[in-house]
Amino acid sequence: MRICFYVLFWAIQAPFLVxxxxxxxxxxxxxxxxxxxxKTTFIQGERLWFKAYIQDEATKLPSFETTNLYVGIFDAxxxxxxxxxxxxxxxxxxxxxxxxxxxxxxxxxxxxxTNFMRNFEGYKPFEQRIKIVKDTVxxxxxKINMQISVFxxxxxxxxxxxxxxxxxxxxxxxxxxxxxNLELIDETGRIIQGNIAxxxxxxxxxxxxxxxxxxxxxxxxxxxxxxxxxxxxxxxRGQLGMNIENNGKDKVLLTLIASQETFLEKDGDTHTIAFxxxxxxxxxxxxxxxxxxxxxxxxxxxPHGILTVVLFDTELRPIAYRMFFNHRxxxxxxxxxxxxxxxxxxxxxxxxxxxxxxxxxxxINLSLSVLPNQSESYDPDNSIVSSFLVRPYIKSYFQxxxxxxxxxRRKRYELDKRLLIEGxxxxxxxxxxxxxxxxxxxxxxxxxxxxxxxxxxxxEEQQVSLVAELSGAFRFEELQNDKSFKGNMVLFEGxxxxxxxxxxxxxxxxxxxxxWFQDSDGPALNYLAxxxxxxxxxxxESPVVMEGxxxxxxxxxxxxxxxxxxxxxxxxxxxxxxxxxGRLIDDDEIRKTPAVSSYILKLxxxxxxxxxxxxxxxRKPPGFARVPVSIDGMLAQxxxxxxxxxxxxxxxxxxxDRNGPFISMSLNPNYVPPNQRNKFVKFAITNGYARPQxxxxxxxxxxxxxxxxxxxxxxWKADVVVNAEIPTTINVPIKGQGAMELxxxxxxMDGHLITQEQxxxxx
Numbered sequence: 001m002r003i004c005f006y007v008l009f010w011a012i013q014a015p016f017l018v019x020x021x022x023x024x025x026x027x028x029x030x031x032x033x034x035x036x037x038x039k040t041t042f043i044q045g046e047r048l049w050f051k052a053y054i055q056d057e058a059t060k061l062p063s064f065e066t067t068n069l070y071v072g073i074f075d076a077x078x079x080x081x082x083x084x085x086x087x088x089x090x091x092x093x094x095x096x097x098x099x100x101x102x103x104x105x106x107x108x109x110x111x112x113x114t115n116f117m118r119n120f121e122g123y124k125p126f127e128q129r130i131k132i133v134k135d136t137v138x139x140x141x142x143k144i145n146m147q148i149s150v151f152x153x154x155x156x157x158x159x160x161x162x163x164x165x166x167x168x169x170x171x172x173x174x175x176x177x178x179x180x181n182l183e184l185i186d187e188t189g190r191i192i193q194g195n196i197a198x199x200x201x202x203x204x205x206x207x208x209x210x211x212x213x214x215x216x217x218x219x220x221x222x223x224x225x226x227x228x229x230x231x232x233x234x235x236x237r238g239q240l241g242m243n244i245e246n247n248g249k250d251k252v253l254l255t256l257i258a259s260q261e262t263f264l265e266k267d268g269d270t271h272t273i274a275f276x277x278x279x280x281x282x283x284x285x286x287x288x289x290x291x292x293x294x295x296x297x298x299x300x301x302x303p304h305g306i307l308t309v310v311l312f313d314t315e316l317r318p319i320a321y322r323m324f325f326n327h328r329x330x331x332x333x334x335x336x337x338x339x340x341x342x343x344x345x346x347x348x349x350x351x352x353x354x355x356x357x358x359x360x361x362x363x364i365n366l367s368l369s370v371l372p373n374q375s376e377s378y379d380p381d382n383s384i385v386s387s388f389l390v391r392p393y394i395k396s397y398f399q400x401x402x403x404x405x406x407x408x409r410r411k412r413y414e415l416d417k418r419l420l421i422e423g424x425x426x427x428x429x430x431x432x433x434x435x436x437x438x439x440x441x442x443x444x445x446x447x448x449x450x451x452x453x454x455x456x457x458x459x460e461e462q463q464v465s466l467v468a469e470l471s472g473a474f475r476f477e478e479l480q481n482d483k484s485f486k487g488n489m490v491l492f493e494g495x496x497x498x499x500x501x502x503x504x505x506x507x508x509x510x511x512x513x514x515x516w517f518q519d520s521d522g523p524a525l526n527y528l529a530x531x532x533x534x535x536x537x538x539x540x541e542s543p544v545v546m547e548g549x550x551x552x553x554x555x556x557x558x559x560x561x562x563x564x565x566x567x568x569x570x571x572x573x574x575x576x577x578x579x580x581x582g583r584l585i586d587d588d589e590i591r592k593t594p595a596v597s598s599y600i601l602k603l604x605x606x607x608x609x610x611x612x613x614x615x616x617x618x619r620k621p622p623g624f625a626r627v628p629v630s631i632d633g634m635l636a637q638x639x640x641x642x643x644x645x646x647x648x649x650x651x652x653x654x655x656x657d658r659n660g661p662f663i664s665m666s667l668n669p670n671y672v673p674p675n676q677r678n679k680f681v682k683f684a685i686t687n688g689y690a691r692p693q694x695x696x697x698x699x700x701x702x703x704x705x706x707x708x709x710x711x712x713x714x715x716w717k718a719d720v721v722v723n724a725e726i727p728t729t730i731n732v733p734i735k736g737q738g739a740m741e742l743x744x745x746x747x748x749m750d751g752h753l754i755t756q757e758q759x760x761x762x763x
Contacts, residue, residue, distance in 0.1 A: 030057045030058075030117065030120060030123060030392070031054055031055065031056065031057065031063055031066060031114050031116060031117055032054070032055040032057050032387060032388045032391070032392055033052065033053070033054050033055075033069070033112050033113065033114070033117075033125065033126040033387070034052070034053045034055075034126060034382065034383075034384045034387035034388065034745070035050045035051070035052050035053075035071070035110065035112050035126055035128060036050060036051045036052075036053070036367045036369075036380075036384065036745040037049070037050050037110070037128060037130070037369075037380065038050070038369040038713060038716040039369060039371060039375070039377040039378045039711075039713060040128065040129070040130050040131065040377065040378060040379050040380055041130070041131040041132075041133060041376065041377035041378075041379070041711055042099045042130065042131070042132050042133065042377070042711070043099070043132075043133050043698075043707065043711050043712070044099060044100075044101075044103075044132060044133070044134065045099065045100070045698070046099050046698050046713070047096050047097065047098055047099065047693075047698070048096060048097045048098075048099055048110070048130065049094075049095075049096045049695060049716045049718065050071070050094065050095055050096070050110075050718075051092065051093075051094050051367035051718045051719075051745070052069055052071070052086065052088070052092065052093040052094065052095070052112060053091060053092055053384055053387075053388075053745070053747050054066060054069065054088055054091045054092070054093070054114070055091065055388050055747075055751070056091075057278070057388075057392060058278070059751075060332060060388075060751045061091070061749070061750065061751045062090055062091025062092065062747060062749060062751070063088070063091045064090065064091065065443050065445065066088055066114050066116060066443055066444060066445070067087055067088050067089070067444060067445045067446055067490070068085060068086075068087070068088065068114060068115060068444035068445070068446075068447075068689075069085070069086045069087075069088050069093050069112060069113075069114060070083060070084075070085055070086075070112065070113050070114070070115075071083070071084055071086060071095060071097075071110065071111070071112045072084070072110070072111055072112075073097060073103070073108050073109070073110050073111075073130075074108060074109045074110075074111060075105060075108055075109075076105065076107060076108075076109075081102060081103065081108070082097055082102070084097070084690035085687070085688070085689055085690060086689055086690055086692070087490055087492070087689040090749070091747070092365060092719075092747070093692075094367075094692050094718035094719065095690060095692045096692065096693055096695075097110075099132060103132055105132070106131055106132050106133075106134060107129060107130070107131055107132075108129070108130050108131075108132070109127055109128065109129050109130070110127070110128050110130055111125045111126060111127050112125055112126040113125035113126070114443070114444070115441045115442060115443070115444045116441055116442065116443040116444070117441075118440075118441040119439055119440060119441050126387065127381075128380060128381055128382075129381070133707070133711050145171065145172030146169070146170070146171060146172065146177070146220070146226055146228045147169070147170050147171075147172060147228070147230075148167065148168070148169055148182075148218050148220070148228055148230035149167070149168040149170075149230075149421075150165055150166070150167060150218060150230060150232050150233065151165060151166035151167075151168070151420060151421045151423060152164075152165050152166075152232075152233065152241075153165065153166070153241070153242075153243055153244070153322060153420055154241040154242050154243070154257075154311070154320035154321065154322055155241075155320055155321055155423060155424075156233065156235075156236050156239070156241065156320070157210050157232065157233055157234070157235040157236065157241075158210065158235060158236055158239055158240070158241040158257050158258060158259070159210055159211070159212030159235040159236060159237045159238075159239075159259055160209075160210065160211075160212060160237075160258070160259025160260065160261065160262070161209070161210065161241065161257040161258055161259055162207060162208070162209050162210075162243075162257065163207060163208065163209075163210050163235075163241070163257070164205060164206075164207045164243055164420070165205070165206060165207070165232070166203070166204075166205055166417055166420040166421040167182065167196065167198060167203065167204040167205065167206070167218065167421075168198075168202050168203055168204075168421050169182070169198045169202040169204070169220070170202050174397055175202075176198065176199070176200060176201040176202020176203065177198065177202050178197075178198055178199055178200045178202065179197065179198050179220060179222075180195060180196075180197040180198075181194075181195060181196075181220065181221070181222065182195075182196035182197070182198065182204065182218055182219070182220050183195075183196065183218070183219045183220070183221075184196060184206060184208060184216060184217075184218055184219075185216070185217050185218075185219055186211075186214050186215065186216055186217075187214060187215040187216075187217075192208050192216070193206050193208060196218075199414060201398060201399065201402070201418070203414065203417045203418055203421060204417070205417045205420065210235045212235055212237055212259075215231060215232070215234075216231070216232040217229050217230060217231050217232065218230045218232065237259075238259075238261075238262050238265065239258065239262065239319065240256055240257070240258045240262065240266065240271065240288070240311065240313075240319065240320070241256070241257045241258065241311075241319075241320045242254055242255060242256055242257060242309075242311050242320045242322065243255045243257055244309065244322050244324050244416075246324045246325070246412075246416045247409070247412070247413060247416070250298065250299055250300075251296050251297065251298060251299065252296075252297045252299060252302070252324070252326065253294060253295070253296055253297075254273065254294070254295040254296075254297070254309065255293070255294050255295075256271070256286065256288065256293040256294075256311075260290075263288065263289070263290045264290050266288045267288060267289055267290055268287065268288065268289070269287070269288045269313075269314050270285055270286070270287050270288075270314060271285075271286050271287075271288060271311060271312060271313060271314065272284070272285055272286070272311075272312040272316065273285075273286060273295060273309060273310070273311055273312075274309070274310045274312065275297075275302060275307050275308070275309050276307065276308055276310070277303055277305065277306065277307050277308075281302070281303060281307075282297075282301070282302065299326055299327070299328045300328060300330070302326045302328075303326065304326055304327075304328050304330065304331030304332055304333075304389075305325065305326060305331070305332070305389045305390075306323060306324070306325050306326075306389060306390055306393045306394075306419070306425075307323070307324060307325075307326055308321060308322070308323050308393075308424070308425065309321070309322050309324070321423070321424055322419075322420070323393070323394075323419040323420075323422050323423070323424070323425050324416060324419055325389075325390075325412070325415055325416065325419060327412060332388075332389065332751055332752055332753055333385055333389075333404070333407075333752070333753055333754075334360070334364065334746075334748065334752035334753055334754040335356070335357050335359075335360060335754075336754070336756050337354050337355065337356060337364075337722060337744070337754070337756060338354075338355050338356070338357060339352065339353070339354055339742070339758055339760075340352075340353045340727070341353065341760050342763075343762070343763065344731060347734075348733065348734060349731040349732060349733050349734060350731070350732045350734055350740070350760065350762055351729060351730075351731055352729070352730050352731075352732060352742070352760065353727040353728070353729050354720070354722045354727060354728045354729075354730075355722065355723075355724060355726070355727040355728070356722055356723055356724040357724060358724050359724075360724050361724070362723075362748045362749065362750055362752065363721055363722060363723035363724075363748065364721070364722050364723075364746045364747065364748045364752070364754060365719060365720070365721055365746055365747060365748070366720050366721075366722060366744050366745060366746025366747075366754060367716075367717065367718050367719070367720065367744070367745055367746065368715075368716070368717045368720050368730070368742065368743070368744050369713070369715070369716050369742075369743045369744075370713075370714040370715040370716070370732045370740050370741070370742055370743075371712075371713055371714060371740065371741045371743070372708065372709050372710075372712055372713075372714060372735075372737055372740060372741070373709075373737055373738065373739035373740055373741060373759070374709045374710060375709070375710060375711070375712070375741055376710045376711065377710065377711045377712075377713070378741070378743055379399070380399075380401050381397075381398075381399050381400065381401065382399075382400050382401050383400070383401035383404050383405065383745060383755035384745040384746070384747060384753050384754070384755055385401075385404040385753045385754075385755050386400035386401055386403065386404055388753060389753075390403075392426070393425045393426055394419075394422050394425050394426055395422070395425060395426040396421070396422055398418060400418075401755070403415040403418065404755055405755060405756075405757050406757065445488060446488030446489050446490055446491075447488055447489060447490070447491040447517060447518070447685075447687075447688050447689070448486070448487070448488040448517075448518040449486060449487060449488065449489070449491075449497075449515060449516060449517050449518065450484065450485070450486040450515075450516045450518070451464070451484065451485050451486070451499065451513055451514055451515040451516065452482070452483055452484045452485070452513065452514045453479060453483050453485070453501060453511045453512070453513045454483070454511075454512040454513065454514070455511060455512045456479055456483045456501060456511065458479060458481070458483065460503050460504055461479070461501045461502065461503045461509075462478060462479050462502075463476055463477065463478055463479065463501075463502040464476070464477050464479060464485050464499055464500065464501060464502065464511070464513075465498075465499070465500040465501075465502055465508065465680075466487070466489065466497055466498070466499055467497070467498045467500075467680075468489065468490075468491055468492070468495050468496070468497055468498075468685075469495055469496045469497075469498055469682070470492070470494075470495045470496075471490065471491075471492055471495055473489050473490050473491065474489075475487055475489055476502070490689070491517075491685045491688035491689065492685065492688045492689045492690070492691045493685060493686060493687070493688045493689065493690055493691060494632055494667075494669065494685070494691060495669070495685045495688065496669040496670065496682045496683060496684050496685060497515070497682065497683045497685055498680040498681070498682050499511060499513050499515065499680055499681050499682075499683065500679055500680040500681075508679045508680065509678070509679065510677070510678050510679055510680055510681055511680075511681060512681075513681055515683045517685065517686075517687055517688070572584045572586060572589070576653070579655045579657045579660075580653065580654070580655045581653070581654055581655070582651060582652065582653050582654075583603075583651065583652040583654075584650075584651055585646060585647075585649050585650060585651065585652065585668070589646065590645075590646050590647045593646055594645060594646055594647075595643070595644070595645065595646060596641045596644040596645065596646050596648075596649060596665075597641050597642055597643075597644070598646075599646050599652075600616060600641065600663065603652070603654060603656075604618075604656055605617065605618060605627060605654075605656070605663070606618065606619070606624065607638070610624075614638045614639050614642075615627075615638050616629060616638050616641075616663065618656050618658060618661045619658070620658040625658055625659075625661055627661045627662060627663055628661075628662050628663075629641065629662075629663045629664075629665070630662070630663070630664045630665070631664075631665050631667060632665070632666060632667055633664075633691075633693060634693075645671075647668065647671055648667060648668055648671040649665050649666070649667060649668060650666045650667060650668040650669075651665070651666040652664075652665055652666075653665075653666075669682070669684035669685070670682050670684060692718075695716050695717065695718070697713075697714075697715070697733070698712075698713065700712055703735040703736055704736055708735075714732055714733060714734075714735060714737070714740055715730070715732040715733065717730060720746075722746075734762055737762055738761070738762055739759055739760060739761050739762055740759075740760050740762065741757065741758075741759055741760075742756075742757065742758045742759075742760055743756075743757055744756045744757075
């Protein structure tokens with residue numbers, strides 16, 4: 001056997017390289033997305049929290065170009081029920097969704113994508129199925145339809161040779177079935193192999209010498225499950241195939257297989273082996289002789305992660321293929337964190353200390369979920385490792401996170417079976433040929449806007465200043481000859497953009513202006529500041545008021561999004577529920593009660609100092625109950641309301657119920673302080689980035705109930721930075737737990753990935 005580096009193959013096969021060029025130039029890199037959810041099964045009334053990680057698949061580093069991430073919740077029919085746009089910074093974003101009364105079924109899918117990903121046909125967004133626990137859990141009555149699928153290694157059975165086959169046993173519901181009594185039989189019923197086992201994912205593997213003149217079947221006979229029988233594909237005569245041995249520590253072995261007659265017939269022929277990942281990375285020339293040819297490749301000579309190896313015949317036609325995962329010490333999977341823990345001083349929380357091993361130089365940014373020890377609520381399909389190292393190349397559904405949690409030799413062997421079953425994967429040979437891809441969707445950065453200043457004097461005023469009121473983001477844009485301007489900024493929903501004309505000596509004045517915010521998935525939204533804007537009411541989300549034992553009623557009430565028409569309406573009072581009321585603030589109310597504090601008193605609340613601290617209260621005999629106040633969904637201090645003008649508020653939501661009072665205010669985005677009213681005009685930002693909330697723990701009715709033990713949550717933190725110098729400490733409430741489960745995902749700026757689970761005993 002002669003093996004050498006095959007240098008001419010690159011030029012010969014150039015049309016098959018993975019580059020896609022057209023009139024718009026070369027298509028840039030694809031983007032990988034992973035969402036780490038705090039859990040995957042929820043109780044009605046909780047919130048779904050997530051951390052998003054976005055990777056540039058060409059550099060294998062966090063994506064620093066894309067800033068816009070779309071995340072939505074879809075029902076079983078694919079209908080979009082919720083969607084938000086999130087700001088991505090250094091390849092990461094965080095956000096949340098309410099599991100509210102709009103989600104009436106038990107199963108949904110959360111998806112995440114970027115605009116640029118839509119250029120690539122068949123390149124699916126990130127998907128994760130989520131479940132919602134109801135008062136009564138529907139029993140799955142779907143009929144079990146057992147199926148056996150057979151996957152010969154290399155794509156076909158080779159007559160007269162020893163062949164490996166991958167096996168997938170499923171129940172017809174996208175679920176694998178574990179058995180230990182599959183049988184490989186021939187057409188006469190003789191058992192060739194018995195007691196073939198499949199794992200919990202329904203995957204198995206076996207091998208046997210194939211006789212060209214026989215038919216073979218896989219059979220399962222049993223009492224609990226129906227008897228099934230599946231014929232294996234017909235074997236190819238006079239053909240070469242290949243086997244991959246991927247269990248060695250330092251070497252990957254590739255063996256050509258064929259019948260003895262085929263080896264003699266093809267003696268001296270040259271076949272070519274090609275390895276590729278995103279592009280071709282290595283070519284080997286193998287000369288066939290009458291003994292089985294074996295190619296040994298050092299793992300260090302191949303990149304880390306999934307590779308596909310293809311065997312070409314003498315005319316450079318692909319005749320066999322196989323995916324495998326190259327494990328090597330210098331791969332992108334980072335080391336596990338060192339974790340220590342102890343009870344805090346008062347014994348109500350567990351202190352967890354996280355630190356990287358001393359040999360690691362880079363710090364890691366990770367997300368962390370802590371669940372009760374008996375929790376059944378965390379079952380993700382992918383970890384961050386499998387999302388970036390496996391998912392871009394495969395098309396079949398499996399729970400790939402399993403293979404990278406506490407990985408050992410057994411799990412590496414099972415991962416190899418999984419890739420044997422995958423075959424070509426998502427990118428088969430035809431998809432790697434040169435194709436024209438029209439770059440229709442851009443890589444988005446910021447929120448794009450266009451505007452026009454109607455009354456600008458271009459001799460004196462040639463620039464506009466744009467400042468986001470809450471975030472403080474700003475830009476200066478030049479006016480064109482038609483008095484228009486455009487650009488993009490980091491703009492959040494609920495914020496407002498202040499636009500000023502800049503004259504000589506930097507003077508600012510209020511312009512008459514138009515402004516359009518672009519929406520990549522719909523028409524531009526037009527906001528015209530030169531006409532009187534009709535009142536538009538957008539409440540935050542619906543009151544979480546639920547019946548039954550699963551009610552976890554949140555203290556900060558959110559209201560369903562509703563829109564009042566632009567016609568002037570006399571309706572100012574809204575009875576949202578028996579205990580919750582709403583008030584629309586109009587000009588007439590502002591004239592009567594100019595201050596927020598006075599309006600709160602008018603609604604029947606009390607404001608006074610207690611122990612030197614100002615507070616808002618309702619009567620709760622024999623004393624008073626303190627009233628929490630939120631402004632645009634964020635908790636506020638009562639002192640912030642003193643001197644606050646009522647004209648700065650758009651809508652009040654409140655409850656005077658003694659057992660759960662609250663006040664929630666939605667600010668008026670078009671409010672301008674008196675001292676600045678002649679300097680700029682304001683535009684409300686309604687289609688900007690969703691503003692992530694800070695995590696708050698759900699108010700479970702009883703932490704000792706089984707529903708909490710099985711599906712509740714203890715803690716979530718989206719941004720935890722850990723290094724090798726000083727431990728990072730977090731405190732997790734115990735809530736009666738004797739142990740808890742810790743789930744972590746993370747990424748470094750140089751692309752190393754970490755996924756780690758750990759059980760912590762409370763001691």
